[in-house]
Amino acid sequence: MSKLAYFDLPDVGEGLTEAEIVSWKVKPGDTVSVNQIIVEIETAKSLVELPCPFAGVVTQLLANEGDTVNVGAHIIEVEVSQLTAAAAGSMHEAIGEAAAAVADVASTATIEEKPQPTLVGYGVSAAGASRRKRAGVIPVPAVVVNAAPATDLIAVVPSGDQVLAKPPIRKLAKDMNVDLTKVKATGFSGEVTREDVMAAAQVASVFKNQTTPEPKSEREERIPVKGVRKAIANAMVQSAFTAPHVSIFVDVDATRTMEYVKRLKASADFAGVKVTPLLIMAKAMIWAVRRNPAVNSTWTDTEIIIHNYVNFGVAAATPRGLIVPNIKDADKLSMLELAMALEQLAATAREGKTTPQDMQNGTITVTNIGVFGVDTGTPILNPGEVGIVALGSIRPKPWVVDDQILIRQVTTIGATFDHRVVDGDVASRFVQDVASVIEEPALLLD
Amino acid sequence: MTSPDSEIPMVQLLTLEGEFSAAREYAEYAELIRELREADFLKFYRDMARIRRFDNEATALQRQGQMGLWVPAVGQEAAQIGSGYGVGPNDHIFPSYREHGVAITHGVDLMSIVKMYRGVNHGGWNPHETRFHLYAIVLGTQALHATGYAMGLNFEGRVGTGNPESDLAVITYFGDGATAEGDISESFLFAATHNTPQVFFCQNNQWAISSPVGTQTKVPLFKRGEGFGVPGIRVDGNDVLACYAVTKKHMDDARNGKGPTLIEAFTYRMGAHTTSDDPSKYRDSAEVEYWKARDPLIRFEKFLRKQGVGQEFFDEVEAAGDQLAAEVREATFAMADPELESMFDHVYSDPHPLVEEQKAWLQGYEESLGGHKPETPGDDSVNYGGTR
Numbered sequence: 001m002s003k004l005a006y007f008d009l010p011d012v013g014e015g016l017t018e019a020e021i022v023s024w025k026v027k028p029g030d031t032v033s034v035n036q037i038i039v040e041i042e043t044a045k046s047l048v049e050l051p052c053p054f055a056g057v058v059t060q061l062l063a064n065e066g067d068t069v070n071v072g073a074h075i076i077e078v079e080v081s082q083l084t085a086a087a088a089g090s091m092h093e094a095i096g097e098a099a100a101a102v103a104d105v106a107s108t109a110t111i112e113e114k115p116q117p118t119l120v121g122y123g124v125s126a127a128g129a130s131r132r133k134r135a136g137v138i139p140v141p142a143v144v145v146n147a148a149p150a151t152d153l154i155a156v157v158p159s160g161d162q163v164l165a166k167p168p169i170r171k172l173a174k175d176m177n178v179d180l181t182k183v184k185a186t187g188f189s190g191e192v193t194r195e196d197v198m199a200a201a202q203v204a205s206v207f208k209n210q211t212t213p214e215p216k217s218e219r220e221e222r223i224p225v226k227g228v229r230k231a232i233a234n235a236m237v238q239s240a241f242t243a244p245h246v247s248i249f250v251d252v253d254a255t256r257t258m259e260y261v262k263r264l265k266a267s268a269d270f271a272g273v274k275v276t277p278l279l280i281m282a283k284a285m286i287w288a289v290r291r292n293p294a295v296n297s298t299w300t301d302t303e304i305i306i307h308n309y310v311n312f313g314v315a316a317a318t319p320r321g322l323i324v325p326n327i328k329d330a331d332k333l334s335m336l337e338l339a340m341a342l343e344q345l346a347a348t349a350r351e352g353k354t355t356p357q358d359m360q361n362g363t364i365t366v367t368n369i370g371v372f373g374v375d376t377g378t379p380i381l382n383p384g385e386v387g388i389v390a391l392g393s394i395r396p397k398p399w400v401v402d403d404q405i406l407i408r409q410v411t412t413i414g415a416t417f418d419h420r421v422v423d424g425d426v427a428s429r430f431v432q433d434v435a436s437v438i439e440e441p442a443l444l445l446d
Numbered sequence: 447m448t449s450p451d452s453e454i455p456m457v458q459l460l461t462l463e464g465e466f467s468a469a470r471e472y473a474e475y476a477e478l479i480r481e482l483r484e485a486d487f488l489k490f491y492r493d494m495a496r497i498r499r500f501d502n503e504a505t506a507l508q509r510q511g512q513m514g515l516w517v518p519a520v521g522q523e524a525a526q527i528g529s530g531y532g533v534g535p536n537d538h539i540f541p542s543y544r545e546h547g548v549a550i551t552h553g554v555d556l557m558s559i560v561k562m563y564r565g566v567n568h569g570g571w572n573p574h575e576t577r578f579h580l581y582a583i584v585l586g587t588q589a590l591h592a593t594g595y596a597m598g599l600n601f602e603g604r605v606g607t608g609n610p611e612s613d614l615a616v617i618t619y620f621g622d623g624a625t626a627e628g629d630i631s632e633s634f635l636f637a638a639t640h641n642t643p644q645v646f647f648c649q650n651n652q653w654a655i656s657s658p659v660g661t662q663t664k665v666p667l668f669k670r671g672e673g674f675g676v677p678g679i680r681v682d683g684n685d686v687l688a689c690y691a692v693t694k695k696h697m698d699d700a701r702n703g704k705g706p707t708l709i710e711a712f713t714y715r716m717g718a719h720t721t722s723d724d725p726s727k728y729r730d731s732a733e734v735e736y737w738k739a740r741d742p743l744i745r746f747e748k749f750l751r752k753q754g755v756g757q758e759f760f761d762e763v764e765a766a767g768d769q770l771a772a773e774v775r776e777a778t779f780a781m782a783d784p785e786l787e788s789m790f791d792h793v794y795s796d797p798h799p800l801v802e803e804q805k806a807w808l809q810g811y812e813e814s815l816g817g818h819k820p821e822t823p824g825d826d827s828v829n830y831g832g833t834r
Contacts, residue, residue: 005509008511009511010508010509010510010511011511011514012508012509012721012722013721013722014514014515014722028496034775035503035506046723046724046725046727047510047726050509050510051506051509052510053510058575160571170732250826344514353726355726355727355728356728357730409560
């Protein structure tokens with residue numbers, strides 16, 4: 001006789017009502033031991049790993065990654081190998097809940113005979129079960145004991161999924177709307193790597209809309225403002241309404257930068273390091289800051305603090321929203337060190353592991369909107385800073401060279417400054433300096 | 447990396463490599479260690495390992511929905527076990543809410559701590575028996591309770607009489623965060639002016655939830671009492687022998703009428719403040735690594751091995767820990783919910799009409815819910831799952 005036990009989503013904080021399933025660490029068929037970490041969840045407060053309360057074999061995952069699950073709902077079904085007292089206790093609880101719900105149903109007359117799909121065969125939604133009803137006072141919502149067999153349950157693992165990929169990669173692919181079955185796998189034994197997903201995303205759906213959804217029936221949707229979105233909004237409002245912004249733009253021929261990137265990629269010193277035009281941009285800005293220190297400063301109402309170091313901020317679009325981590329003392333780094341720092345910063349941001357320290361004390365920022373296929377924009381200053389540069393897309397365009405129209409790799413550099421500190425002449429000189437390096441990276445040898 | 451004042455000298459009797467060695471000015475503390483026997487050393491280690499294993503199991507149980515909250519003390523075992531054993535057999539202890547280690551040195555049943563954090567009761571041990579008072583959740587209040595108790599001992603003439611049967615002292619535990627509370631300063635003032643028999647034991651674990659100690663104080667915490675007239679000393683909080691010796695010396699002094707002392711145990715909370723926060727959001731992994739190298743259990747294990755304690759002892763301790771964890775797990779899952787009415791029982795020592803009225807109202811309300819309680823298993827659940 002097999003014995004099934006269920007682990008209900010606990011309230012891991014104080015008074016939390018729900019959590020999101022971030023990633024499963026086990027799959028059906030896996031053997032689990034007591035206190036083995038089985039799932040990572042994200043609550044309103046933090047990311048939390050949950051240890052399994054029983055030992056046995058996983059029979060079903062009852063929630064998908066990305067799902068928001070109510071506290072008290074079953075999230076995993078385990079066939080317990082050895083019925084310890086602990087497991088029995090928990091099973092008891094699961095039963096108790098169902099029993100309580102049945103009692104609820106039985107105690108009132110207002111039941112709709114409409115079967116609903118439920119997470120477990122004989123179960124009812126935990127929300128219905130855990131809430132007690134005053135007898136004869138409040139009608140019970142339509143909850144019905146459903147004896148559907150286990151095979152009708154929500155399919156957790158997509159059928160026919162032969163893709164080899166680790167759970168975080170699956171999560172990444174899901175977040176970026178990348179179909180893993182269509183990604184070219186380059187990893188060991190045909191495993192899909194993070195780079196593969198990112199590469200697929202670049203060409204596919206992340207940065208551009210790929211589909212046009214059906215018009216929605218509701219006239220309006222309301223999305224609660226919270227978390228990273230709220231922080232972004234506050235920072236933007238604070239910045240936009242305290243610092244008078246001035247933006248300027250310049251078109252530039254980036255052909256030599258692209259050639260330079262290509263040569264660096266091919267060089268042995270940069271083997272295994274990611275080299276992108278953003279790296280040259282970073283170097284260009286750091287060089288231009290030395291020639292125009294005012295753009296690398298902070299306004300405090302009583303004084304202007306000129307920073308004689310560069311904490312180089314990079315606006316990063318992450319699955320959780322926009323964040324601006326910075327590379328401390330970036331001006332002290334060699335080209336290779338800077339390349340590695342940029343790669344590390346991006347990787348940390350993607351994994352959602354950027355710490356508050358990483359985001360503090362930036363002095364100037366770049367935002368790489370070119371990856372979205374956009375030519376330029378007017379960036380908003382990161383609060384506390386007086387300069388931000390937007391690197392637009394780099395693409396072949398007609399360009400006049402010696403009175404001839406040639407096809408060159410052209411981009412637009414957009415920049416915004418705090419006019420309290422930076423006047424038009426300094427702003428223009430700074431942007432010209434940046435542009436001159438993009439046009440001729442050899443200037444960096446200066 | 448650590449707090450700005452981490453370079454200040456402190457009482458240390460064990461090097462990071464587990465060598466017993468005392469600076470000249472700490473000789474009197476080293477003397478107290480020479481009075482210990484092998485059994486005492488083994489007990490120190492056994493209890494530190496035991497409380498860490500318990501702590502980890504409790505954290506897992508919280509993550510499995512078996513407790514409302516857990517307050518981990520991992521990393522602070524030396525400060526708690528060492529100081530706990532430095533407290534005399536008549537002395538009274540006023541803890542904060544993280545002193546699980548101190549609790550076991552005075553016979554508090556670990557399951558009663560689980561009960562409290564599960565929400566079954568408000569602290570189910572009897573302070574008259576254990577002399578370990580109930581956990582104080584409100585920051586800093588316990589220092590006032592301790593100081594009042596110590597003042598009472600003065601009034602009763604139970605200090606410095608030379609009679610070891612009747613003389614006693616008081617110790618109160620709090621963290622670096624609580625030092626910012628007025629309660630602590632008020633306690634210092636009354637302790638100093640009344641020359642109370644007491645020790646203030648501050649576990650500086652470097653973080654008040656997410657506030658680093660550097661943002662909470664401009665002077666090292668052991669100096670906080672000086673202006674009030676309470677002298678202070680800093681001890682390496684991850685050195686169980688130093689924590690024992692310093693606590694014992696100043697508790698003995700207090701009991702003998704020499705007045706209060708503030709001990710700052712310089713330590714580190716390795717885990718979260720409670721299961722409700724996520725320390726990776728506010729502190730660096732490099733800092734955690736720095737303190738990992740100062741793990742109190744590893745250091746004391748090195749010491750014991752140098753003294754010739756063999757592997758079989760450590761194996762035995764580990765096996766005992768696993769057994770303890772299994773027992774705690776089983777007992778927690780099996781824990782019954784308290785009778786609803788019991789919450790009224792100890793509001794007043796004698797029956798009280800207002801409380802009786804409220805109790806009656808609640809009983810009526812519960813009955814209006816139809817009589818069943820949530821999550822109480824029914825008898826028909828026995829064959830559960832049999833057909834699958």
